[in-house]
Amino acid sequence: MELAHKVSNCKDCIYRSWAFKNLSAEELKVINVKKTEKFYRKGENICLEGDEISSFMYLQTGLVKLFKTELNSKEHIISIAKPKDFIGLLSIFSNTKQIYSITAIEDSIVCFVNLEIIKKFIKTNGIFAIDFFEKISAVSDSVIKTRIDINTRQLRGRIAYILLFFSKHIYGSSKFNLPISRKEVAELIDMSTENVIRVLSEFRKDNLIQIEGKNIEVLDIKRLEKIYELG
Amino acid sequence: MELAHKVSNCKDCIYRSWAFKNLSAEELKVINVKKTEKFYRKGENICLEGDEISSFMYLQTGLVKLFKTELNSKEHIISIAKPKDFIGLLSIFSNTKQIYSITAIEDSIVCFVNLEIIKKFIKTNGIFAIDFFEKISAVSDSVIKTRIDINTRQLRGRIAYILLFFSKHIYGSSKFNLPISRKEVAELIDMSTENVIRVLSEFRKDNLIQIEGKNIEVLDIKRLEKIYELG
DNA sequence: CGCGGCTTTGATGTTCATCAAGTAAAGTGG
DNA sequence: CCACTTTACTTGATGAACATCAAAGCCGCG
Numbered sequence: 094m095e096l097a098h099k100v101s102n103c104k105d106c107i108y109r110s111w112a113f114k115n116l117s118a119e120e121l122k123v124i125n126v127k128k129t130e131k132f133y134r135k136g137e138n139i140c141l142e143g144d145e146i147s148s149f150m151y152l153q154t155g156l157v158k159l160f161k162t163e164l165n166s167k168e169h170i171i172s173i174a175k176p177k178d179f180i181g182l183l184s185i186f187s188n189t190k191q192i193y194s195i196t197a198i199e200d201s202i203v204c205f206v207n208l209e210i211i212k213k214f215i216k217t218n219g220i221f222a223i224d225f226f227e228k229i230s231a232v233s234d235s236v237i238k239t240r241i242d243i244n245t246r247q248l249r250g251r252i253a254y255i256l257l258f259f260s261k262h263i264y265g266s267s268k269f270n271l272p273i274s275r276k277e278v279a280e281l282i283d284m285s286t287e288n289v290i291r292v293l294s295e296f297r298k299d300n301l302i303q304i305e306g307k308n309i310e311v312l313d314i315k316r317l318e319k320i321y322e323l324g
Numbered sequence: 325m326e327l328a329h330k331v332s333n334c335k336d337c338i339y340r341s342w343a344f345k346n347l348s349a350e351e352l353k354v355i356n357v358k359k360t361e362k363f364y365r366k367g368e369n370i371c372l373e374g375d376e377i378s379s380f381m382y383l384q385t386g387l388v389k390l391f392k393t394e395l396n397s398k399e400h401i402i403s404i405a406k407p408k409d410f411i412g413l414l415s416i417f418s419n420t421k422q423i424y425s426i427t428a429i430e431d432s433i434v435c436f437v438n439l440e441i442i443k444k445f446i447k448t449n450g451i452f453a454i455d456f457f458e459k460i461s462a463v464s465d466s467v468i469k470t471r472i473d474i475n476t477r478q479l480r481g482r483i484a485y486i487l488l489f490f491s492k493h494i495y496g497s498s499k500f501n502l503p504i505s506r507k508e509v510a511e512l513i514d515m516s517t518e519n520v521i522r523v524l525s526e527f528r529k530d531n532l533i534q535i536e537g538k539n540i541e542v543l544d545i546k547r548l549e550k551i552y553e554l555g
Numbered sequence: 556c557g558c559g560g561c562t563t564t565g566a567t568g569t570t571c572a573t574c575a576a577g578t579a580a581a582g583t584g585g
Numbered sequence: 586c587c588a589c590t591t592t593a594c595t596t597g598a599t600g601a602a603c604a605t606c607a608a609a610g611c612c613g614c615g
Binding site for chain 4: 274275276286287290291294306
């Protein structure tokens with residue numbers, strides 16, 4: 094149930110100042126006409142592995158997960174993107190097809206801009222090109238760094254990472270509603286669902302966090318950071 | 325012992341057709357004047373974590389490793405770059421300092437092109453910009469894919485990966501001289517040195533490979549590929 | 556020649572996934 | 586709206602996968 098709905102003009106978009114700040118009024122108009130905004134309900138697929146890539150996808154609001162389906166039909170989550178992240182990583186330049194699937198994990202609005210238009214502006218507007226690449230490079234670099242951070246840590250460190258990730262990076266609050274299931278947490282940080290639960294319970298008993306289903310509150314961020322750092 | 329030695333003109337460089345094929349003769353001349361080529365002996369550092377990034381680094385010949393030093397002074401290898409790979413990943417756009425260290429694991433020649441020149445050409449030559457990004461995106465994407473491939477497999481699958489990586493991707497031969505130590509293999513695929521050796525011995529006993537120190541010959545590539553695929 | 560680093564094998568212990576079993580929550584169809 | 590089914594969550598017990606420790610041989614290098 095993808096509701097296509099053109100919203101405000103790009104020039105009023107709160108994200109204009111982010112990725113598209115270096116486009117002229119004229120260029121912005123072109124994008125405005127050609128762009129599509131789609132609303133996705135939590136759980137809906139935005140794209141699937143193997144889909145043709147024809148658009149640059151920009152997350153306006155919400156939260157999405159980027160994942161890969163393994164041979165054994167298990168899912169492996171690569172990253173979680175938040176507003177102002179471009180989604181789909183660098184595939185848009187190096188592949189013609191999506192190499193990951195993307196699903197909304199919260200109600201989300203994604204802005205699709207035809208890839209040819211983006212490429213045209215890269216060619217014709219150098220300042221935009223540089224700035225644009227700085228931004229998408231940062232996202233890719235951060236994915237690499239995160240994968241390493243997670244895989245060099247053991248379970249307690251990984252759970253600490255996830256808690257800090259949502260608390261600090263995504264919600265900016267010690268209290269938050271975990272947008273993904275325990276199973277998805279497991280798929281994101283390479284551990285079994287049971288152990289995700291076990292370590293969370295352990296942290297609760299140690300008064301590091303408080304849990305009520307999906308509602309989590311970080312009680313002792315300092316100690317959590319220490320656990321993360323020590324691995 | 326970095327031997328700086330200007331070699332042939334860029335326009336005769338065998339790699340011109342690769343990353344710089346879309347530059348005009350004029351533009352290539354600018355690069356030619358400003359570039360520096362350096363020779364590194366096996367084991368020498370090309371750059372260290374924290375170094376200022378001022379150049380785009382392009383591997384002409386040899387082999388280098390990209391790694392990070394952990395808190396406990398252990399090293400973790402992110403990737404191995406081969407000729408025609410640009411080294412340093414996307415940091416050049418998203419950071420001002422190197423986030424990884426780079427060391428030659430075989431005698432190597434690295435070509436340094438001032439970053440400002442690259443950026444200038446990105447701004448002024450759109451075709452070059454697009455092509456350039458396609459290439460560096462592919463390298464970053466491949467690093468992400470590899471990290472996932474490795475971390476979703478267990479030890480036998482990881483060793484199979486390494487053997488196939490060097491045999492097919494790096495040397496294009498079933499016989500090759502492993503350029504890194506067992507310890508470094510361990511650092512690259514997240515396992516202990518002892519288990520690297522153990523699995524290699526196991527593979528030798530199973531007639532999958534033949535080993536004499538660093539000399540390795542893949543005897544049964546089909547079975548090795550199967551082990552890799554099954555994890 | 557002797558020292559340190561790399562390599563190898565075996566023994567031991569820890570970390571973690573898997574299995575099992577039960578409860579709670581969330582869809583689904585009549 | 587309620588029985589029904591499925592999916593998510595939780596805890597304990599077990600075993601497998603893997604790191605770590607220990608010891609010894611090997612090789613290159615100053």
